[in-house]
Amino acid sequence: MVKNRRHDEKLIELFNELPEIKDHRSMNEIYSNVMDRLNRTEHRKQRRFLIPAFATATMLFLSGILIMSIIRFPGGNLSIDQKSEDIHTESFDYSNGRQLFHSNNLEDRSEQDKIESPFETIALYQNMIGEDEHAITLYIPDKNVQNMIPITVLAKQAADQPLLDVFLDVYDRIDEQALGLSDFYPYEGSISADDDGNVTIDLSSNMKGNWGSTGEVMFMESLESFQSLNLDFVYLYEDGSPGLFFPHTGLEIFKYELGKNEQHYPYFIYRTDHHQFLTYGPETYADISEALTEMKNNIDIYDLEASIPMEMEFTVKVGENGWLILQFSNEPIDLDSKSILTMIEAILLTAKSFGYSGVKFENLSVKENIGFDLDQPIQVPIAPNLIELDEDFFQTDETVN
Amino acid sequence: MNSVFAEIYEKYHRDLFQFLFYMVRNRELAEDLVQEVYIRVMKSYDRFEGKSSLKTWLFTIARNVAIDHFRKEQNLKKRIFSRTDWKERKMIDEHPLPEEIAMQNEKIQLLYRSLNECTVDQRTVLIARFIQQLSIMETAEILGWTESKVKTTQHRALKVVRKAMEKEGIDEW
Structure with a gap:
């Protein structure tokens, strides 16, 4: 004991010998950085993209948050070139800012019902996709950089337009801050695609200093976006040399394998000042029943709200055709229709994450028309959180080189 | 320049930076986090009631900033590393x-x-x-x-x- 105490005293003396660490930046530089960051909540950062005409050309860009942009969809293999040929949509109307559907196909009855529903769905469903449109899902961090919120946009692809251009164009238009989400560190670099479609990302070592360890991990996570280009790998370069070194994370990566992620995510509600989103939680589950049970609880530390009301009781089984069946109890539950719609969509997204193609909601009653025919199984969505781009916004706010 | 910033910088910047550096063991990160401390201070300085000393209040904020960083890092690392194929990558000393x-x-x-x-x-x-x-x-x-x-x-x-x-x-x- 005495020996230990003596050792502790010596150890404490040793702490005094640790060097003083100074911040080499000037007060003005730090003040400027602080004010910039404070002001960034007020002003949207301008992005500059230079998009060449050819897919094989190197695309130089300065982007506010491309690293945060992911087209990966955790519930499945969403493709950027999601085609609409096999969809029975006969007309498409953007007149009120939401898609309206008119179809004679019986399978589309539930969508037809949406015309009369006073409620808007959160997710994108298959028959919302118009001709030559592509669903692009960007993953954008929330304000606290804890959750990645999948944001989906329907974009049209012009003839001969590279898919990468479509993605960059969509990204360029999205206003993350207007959605109540996070902007992130700018970086510069280049992306090139060869004739076979292999994508190489060549980043400048200068920009990595802005990332920090969080930024590095976010960048790696963002690489999953390239799954949407039907790629198995992306290649990383730094200043023209193969391999990108991440000093904070301690990884050096040249060939990044895409699509290795496990699925099985439950979906929760994430709210910002003006929006309600559905996003996946931090944990994965082997069993969908466990995931659905977890969806009854808030996850306060991640600011995620329960998407299934606690009082909802149901059993889970798999029916014919492999569709999931949720049989609700007979106990009457007094819930507003909007909450039930949100619950249904969260369950559909979770079911998709577990590989199910549709869900049958049995014995679930709702007072108003929520746009779904609950007598029939409902197909899982294509992607969560469909938004529309504000044309006026990017015309006045963007600078394109 | 904001007078609150100037006062805090003059009196406490060296200590706050060093505290954060030894907490996160990375200069660039400490630079980023100390700026976050200033941001939080400038947003909430009006609500500082003086129940504790300015010095301990600042260190409390710095400690919270560091903990928030660890929490975010853990969450994100967990997500990315759970689907990382290590065969193609080499792990080096993280710090x-x-x-x-x-x-x-x-x-x-x-x-x-x-x-x-x-x-x-x-x-x-x-x-x-x-x-x-x-x-x-x-x-x-x-x-x-x-x-x-x-x-x-x-x-x-x-x-x-x-x-x-x-x-x-x-x-x-």
């Missing part, structure tokens, strides 16, 4: 020795590395007490603990560091 530490003798380098064996709370106490030279009372105020808990944590933290150093063959101080 290479910073230049200032690399210039020191082996014992100091090992002491620095041993900090990583501690929990975040233990590391906070060691840095506050023996690098920033804060008192037990000040440390308790920063952490929102009793003085007794600070003493207990300090004792355990020193034990962790001592054992880590002994494991590396250093048993004479």
Whole structure:
């Protein structure tokens, strides 16, 4: 004991010998950085993209948050070139800012019902996709950089337009801050695609200093976006040399394998000042029943709200055709229709994450028309959180080189 | 320039930066986090009631900023690493020795590395007490603990560091 105490005293003396660490930046530089960051909540950062005409050309860009942009969809293999040929949509109307559907196909009855529903769905469903449109899902961090919120946009692809251009164009238009989400560190670099479609990302070592360890991990996570280009790998370069070194994370990566992620995510509600989103939680589950049970609880530390009301009781089984069946109890539950719609969509997204193609909601009653025919199984969505781009916004706010 | 910023910078910047550096063991990250401290201070300075000293209030914010960073990092790493194919990648020391530490003798380098064996709370106490030279009372105020808990944590933290150093063959101080 005495020996230990003596050792502790010596150890404490040793702490005094640790060097003083100074911040080499000037007060003005730090003040400027602080004010910039404070002001960034007020002003949207301008992005500059230079998009060449050819897919094989190197695309130089300065982007506010491309690293945060992911087209990966955790519930499945969403493709950027999601085609609409096999969809029975006969007309498409953007007149009120939401898609309206008119179809004679019986399978589309539930969508037809949406015309009369006073409620808007959160997710994108298959028959919302118009001709030559592509669903692009960007993953954008929330304000606290804890959750990645999948944001989906329907974009049209012009003839001969590279898919990468479509993605960059969509990204360029999205206003993350207007959605109540996070902007992130700018970086510069280049992306090139060869004739076979292999994508190489060549980043400048200068920009990595802005990332920090969080930024590095976010960048790696963002690489999953390239799954949407039907790629198995992306290649990383730094200043023209193969391999990108991440000093904070301690990884050096040249060939990044895409699509290795496990699925099985439950979906929760994430709210910002003006929006309600559905996003996946931090944990994965082997069993969908466990995931659905977890969806009854808030996850306060991640600011995620329960998407299934606690009082909802149901059993889970798999029916014919492999569709999931949720049989609700007979106990009457007094819930507003909007909450039930949100619950249904969260369950559909979770079911998709577990590989199910549709869900049958049995014995679930709702007072108003929520746009779904609950007598029939409902197909899982294509992607969560469909938004529309504000044309006026990017015309006045963007600078394109 | 904002007078609150100027005052805090003049009086406490060196201490806050050093505290954050030893917490996160990375210069660039400490630079980023100390800016976050200023942002939080400038947003909430009007609500500072003076119940604690300005110094301990600032260290409380700095500690919270560091903890928020660890929390976010853990969450994101968990997500990305759970689907990482390590065959194509090489893992290196996550925190290479910073230049200032690399210039020191082996014992100091090992002491620095041993900090990583501690929990975040233990590391906070060691840095506050023996690098920033804060008192037990000040440390308790920063952490929102009793003085007794600070003493207990300090004792355990020193034990962790001592054992880590002994494991590396250093048993004479």
